[in-house]
Amino acid sequence: VAENGAQVAARLRGLGYRITPQREAIIEEILAAEGHVTPRLLARKIQKRMPAVNASTVYRTLQLLESAEVVRHFHHEAGAEYHRVEEGKHVHLLCYRCGAGDDLPAALADQLRDLVSRCHGFLPDLTHFAISGLCVACQQAEAAGDPGG
């Protein structure tokens, strides 16, 4: 299902957008990124390849790509992060003690969504905000009285 850069570009063209070298580079960089990227990091990566590219172009392109459903963003402690839509099923878990990130298995995520929906009516999108908490290792450390970080 995962599109490559050329396919994304073709789809954008079909929507009436123009394909510029800047946009090609930004698309490629996002598709190449595993997981998620902040706009600022993405801007830095792009500027390594094409130093003249302005940060505002990166921000504008991200908005464009989100409206074209190529990417999506979610929020965590440090702000917003972008990822390709195909990787959007992840529920992001963040340990507030050690900072480790993890993902919720899809089956469990579905179960949570259905439970909220059935019991409360609200249909949650658990992928849009991260979930803070304690990872297994840090729970054990806390139980053992380890002061930790």
Next chain:
Amino acid sequence: VAENGAQVAARLRGLGYRITPQREAIIEEILAAEGHVTPRLLARKIQKRMPAVNASTVYRTLQLLESAEVVRHFHHEAGAEYHRVEEGKHVHLLCYRCGAGDDLPAALADQLRDLVSRCHGFLPDLTHFAISGLCVACQQAEAAGDPGG
């Protein structure tokens, strides 16, 4: 269980902090606020009472109050919000279509937490990030083909 301003001040004194008029005003304003406040709104409220108070004092005091466990913060689309610890049990639901806010019933919140904890090991704090989704009304509107906002 809810402390009043004087009790909070006494507790801070016990921790070795000094109580200034600014801090008293900030504490009172937070305790008076129902629900949550952004730092910027809090700063504006304080400045109505005491025009000379600088925003940096508000930010510094919020950090202090959080380390003393008087307040806590959570994140949503627009940034961070602070609330008193006693009101911290809320899981914040936000409709991404109409913007309406709601809270998850405590029993359901507990159930979700236990489910994640049992199945995955991770012990989530569902109060630290809001949960985005569709409220009941907007689900019906979408089902009815209403273009909506």
Next chain:
DNA sequence: GTATATGCAAAGGTTTTGCACAGCC
């Protein structure tokens, strides 16, 4: 050729920080 995208620069906004002075205890 024309509409769109870009670069640039500047603005906008929030939050942080350094420092001298004021004021709490």
Next chain:
DNA sequence: GGCTGTGCAAAACCTTTGCATATAC
């Protein structure tokens, strides 16, 4: 009186915006 907290100003960020120019189609 000593140490902590405050105001002020400025800086540091990130992100957005207006406008003239470049360029994709």
